[in-house]
Amino acid sequence: MSSEPRNAVIFDLDGVLTDTAHFHFIAWQKIAHQVGVEFGEAENEALKGIDRMRSLEMILSRSDMTFTDAEVFALAEQKNTHYQSLIAEMTPDDVFPGVNTLIQGLKAEGFGLGVASVSKNAEFVLTRIGLLDEFEFVADAAKIKNTKPDPEIFLTVASALSVPPEQCIGIEDSQAGVTAIKAANMPAIGVGSADTLTQADTIVARTGDITPALITQWLNK
Numbered sequence: 001m002s003s004e005p006r007n008a009v010i011f012d013l014d015g016v017l018t019d020t021a022h023f024h025f026i027a028w029q030k031i032a033h034q035v036g037v038e039f040g041e042a043e044n045e046a047l048k049g050i051d052r053m054r055s056l057e058m059i060l061s062r063s064d065m066t067f068t069d070a071e072v073f074a075l076a077e078q079k080n081t082h083y084q085s086l087i088a089e090m091t092p093d094d095v096f097p098g099v100n101t102l103i104q105g106l107k108a109e110g111f112g113l114g115v116a117s118v119s120k121n122a123e124f125v126l127t128r129i130g131l132l133d134e135f136e137f138v139a140d141a142a143k144i145k146n147t148k149p150d151p152e153i154f155l156t157v158a159s160a161l162s163v164p165p166e167q168c169i170g171i172e173d174s175q176a177g178v179t180a181i182k183a184a185n186m187p188a189i190g191v192g193s194a195d196t197l198t199q200a201d202t203i204v205a206r207t208g209d210i211t212p213a214l215i216t217q218w219l220n221k
Contacts, residue, residue: 008112008163015173023086035063049174051118051147092130098208105212114157148176151184187218
């Protein structure tokens with residue numbers, strides 16, 4: 001006897017489950033200043049949801065300096081080393097308020113749970129904050145060919161969870177991420193500002209404001 005496919009929730013990490021965005025900002029700002037580029041909150045916002053090498057390319061495109069491939073690689077490694085030193089101090093106290101309650105509520109209702117983060121440090125961060133074992137699948141960003149806003153990472157997680165994309169819902173805090181969710185034919189919950197996340201189906205101020213009932217409501221539309 002066949003059964004109805006289960007539903008799944010696919011979370012971004014940075015800015016959705018915990019605040020690593022500030023650590024990215026500190027590390028990228030240091031690199032930007034090294035190459036003579038101003039880097040503030042607006043510039044940091046533009047990098048949300050974008051992978052490391054593409055983010056670096058965006059910064060370097062505003063520099064008057066020129067760089068060899070080896071120098072670009074070295075800058076990327078320098079940024080990552082600095083970032084890793086910052087996130088190494090994270091603990092379960094760094095999980096956003098309400099996230100653990102949401103995860104437990106979704107698991108109790110049988111939702112599949114996955115993480116679609118472009119960060120190659122995603123599993124390390126999830127381990128530090130005590131959430132790694134709560135998810136059935138965490139995308140390996142190193143194996144994703146097309147980064148957000150391409151839908152590949154969300155489709156990869158859906159496939160790993162054995163849930164059709166239309167039965168998944170994505171949660172993101174970046175416009176690139178929301179675009180990727182919509183391109184994957186999934187409803188998108190945006191965490192943050194409606195002015196920024198213009199493609200999201202619904203907006204919440206923080207992840208802890210999301211409930212299993214809200215997710216079910218959107219999946220049933």
